[in-house]
Amino acid sequence: MKIAVVGAGAIGGYLGARLALAGEQVTFIARRKNLEAINAHGFRLILEDGSLAHARDVRAVERYADADPQDAVLLTVKAHQVRDLLPDLRALFGPQTMVVTMINGVPWWYFHKLAGPYEGRRLDSVDPGGAIAAHIEPERIIGSVVYPAAELVEPGVVRVIEGNRFTLGEPDGSRSERIEALSQAMIRAGFKAPVSKDIRGEIWVKLWGNLSFNPISALTHAMLEDICRFPPTRALAARMMAEAQAVAEALGVRFKIGLEQRIAGAEAVGAHKTSMLQDVEAGRALELEALVGAVVELGRITGVPTPTIEAIYAAVQLLQRTLQAQHGRLQIQPLA
Incomplete structure (x- = not known):
């Protein structure tokens, strides 16, 4: 199978290297030092x-x-980076090319072939103006949920x-x-690649944690275990x-695990x-729109109130705006 990995970072490199070792024809789309290193030495994994x-046999x-x-x-970039790939991405497409969205958060294609009153709607939070949908035919899409770190x-x-x-x-x-062909190729490469009948349900289980713990951590600079063990932030995450x-x-999604079980995980x-x-x-x-803004938009579409999510979303929006305006970053440094 001829497979292009768009985003030769951590997850893209992991996928591409293992698939190449299993005999697939892998091409990385890369830039600068990553491009030079892959062409000179191939891709290396520390397991x-x-x-x-x-x-070694990659390009x-x-x-x-x-x-x-x-x-x-395989799209392994962050959600907000997909627009930057257009329209060049189409050079990789043949008549039957699959586009596998290995991206965190609510995907731009969420309403494609979703039976019910919302089928075919567009999410402005993740695809403003519909540019992504205009360049990537929805029929190409395969959904995916990424679990490795x-x-x-x-x-x-x-x-x-x-x-x-x-x-x-x-x-x-x-x-x-x-x-099935894609799943088997990934299994041959050593991955677990189950085919789900309800990929949106799988997306929501991972998103459930990301939409709460990610923005809370961005605001507090706390790690996962600290957020979960500090009663006020544990309660905040639970409300979100x-x-x-x-x-x-x-x-129409039904969660297969409970809220407290997800927090415990x-x-x-x-x-x-x-x-x-x-x-x-x-x-x-920040991956703010795909992880948080899209949930706020989905709440408005369905008429479901999301006051806590909206409050945290507003705070992180301002944080992002401030960092961008100052061309800065924010870290906690120990006192001398």
């Missing part, structure tokens, strides 16, 4: 047990037009922290030939999650900085 896996290109049309395009430690080198599960799903819940659950259920992760806190500390743009 959970400390062993090294080296995928990297900067210009999308330098890659052939692909069987599958990894980090890009240097150009062309990823350390796997834990996990190997990537749930896949067609927007209409079908078990198509194409998703309860509001989100009401929104999801109004859209986050607490068990321990002293972990959320991705949004890492972005605040590094001065990077």
